[in-house]
Amino acid sequence: MQSPDIPDTPPIGQPCGHYGGSPMELGADRNIGLLIKHVHILLHRVIDLKAIPLGLTANQWRPLLLIEHKGVDTPAEMARAMGVDTGAVTRTLDRLESKGFLRRERVPEDRRVVKIVLTDSGREVAARILPAIAETLNIHLQGFSEAEIAMLFALLKRMIVNGEQHLLQQTAEHAPEP
CATH class of the missing domain: 1.20.5 (Single alpha-helices involved in coiled-coils or other helix-helix interfaces)
Structure with a gap:
């Protein structure tokens, strides 16, 4: 199957053999994985800088977006969505709660379950994160x-x-x- 968006490409799923495993081929300037990782790191660093005026640290803006836009509403779901352990999520939620951006509520039907709910100020701040992300992406796509x-x-x-x-x-x- 050819990619519909890219003309004259080999079928999807067939190895291309572009890399052979030598240090020259896998150097930082030729390694797709490293280049993508570098872009990922830069994107997050710029977003993190834009989140500081919102009162958020690097690890705090993402949970707000996951709650607001992805419907993540329990600490366990948050840990899975972020790929971190529940202890790290608990510490992050503690900080966000102390800043007044969210609250945790027990589910009356099952007191073991805790739901995460954004406060009004949490929703206001979450609404300002997406424009910061859009601006960051536009910065990185300048000249394209x-x-x-x-x-x-x-x-x-x-x-x-x-x-x-x-x-x-x-x-x-x-x-x-x-």
């Missing part, structure tokens, strides 16, 4: 044409599809037989 941005989306999506297909295939191959 619309066609280049569309190509970048297509290429990154294709990498995701390739990786997900490989993971599914490997998981199926290594699954224990019933």
Whole structure:
């Protein structure tokens, strides 16, 4: 299957053999993984700087967005969504609660379950994070044409599809037989 967004490309799922494993091929300026990671780090550093005037530290703006826009409403869901342990989430929620951005409420039907709810000031601050993220993305895309941005989306999506297909295939191959 060819990628519909990228002309003259080999079928999705076939290894391309671009890298051979030598240090020259996998140097920081030629390693796609390292370059993507570097962009990821830079994006977050700029967003973090924009979050400071909102009264948020680097680790505090993301939980607010997850609550407001993704419907994450328990500490356990938050830990899964952020890929961190529940202790780290508890400390972050404690700080956000002390700043008045959220509150934790016990569910009357099951007192063991705690729901996370944004306060009015938490919703106000969360509403200001997305524009900061948009501004950050625009900073990093300066000088790109619309066609280049569309190509970048297509290429990154294709990498995701390739990786997900490989993971599914490997998981199926290594699954224990019933």
